[in-house]
Amino acid sequence: xxxxxxxxxxxxxxxxxxxGLLPNARLAGPMPWVIAIMIALTVVAAxxxxxxxxxxANARSDISGGLTVQVVEAExxxxxxxxxxxxxxxxxxxxxxxxxxxxxxxxxxxxxLSPKLRE
Numbered sequence: 001x002x003x004x005x006x007x008x009x010x011x012x013x014x015x016x017x018x019x020g021l022l023p024n025a026r027l028a029g030p031m032p033w034v035i036a037i038m039i040a041l042t043v044v045a046a047x048x049x050x051x052x053x054x055x056x057a058n059a060r061s062d063i064s065g066g067l068t069v070q071v072v073e074a075e076x077x078x079x080x081x082x083x084x085x086x087x088x089x090x091x092x093x094x095x096x097x098x099x100x101x102x103x104x105x106x107x108x109x110x111x112x113l114s115p116k117l118r119e
Contacts, residue, residue, distance in 0.1 A: 076084075
């Protein structure tokens, strides 16, 4: 394509654009900046996710051998045994209380209030 042909084609495109025959470029105005910022934020989010994955893996490997738990066998002291015997009857009182609630509910009248007739 010669230089003259290129100029003629360019003039034709400009004329067609001015006449409204060709749509304006999609990436006009602030759109390229918005796309660039969104891509940058996507890259930052992906990098943060990968780095957090590495941090978690390293922390897991560092902690894996460092924590120990000691299980101790113990027996009840006489004071604890005495206390448990003293409060052992509380369960019976609670059960009796619930039994009283059930008995009171059964005795409760069906109709508690009646309308008062005014003269």
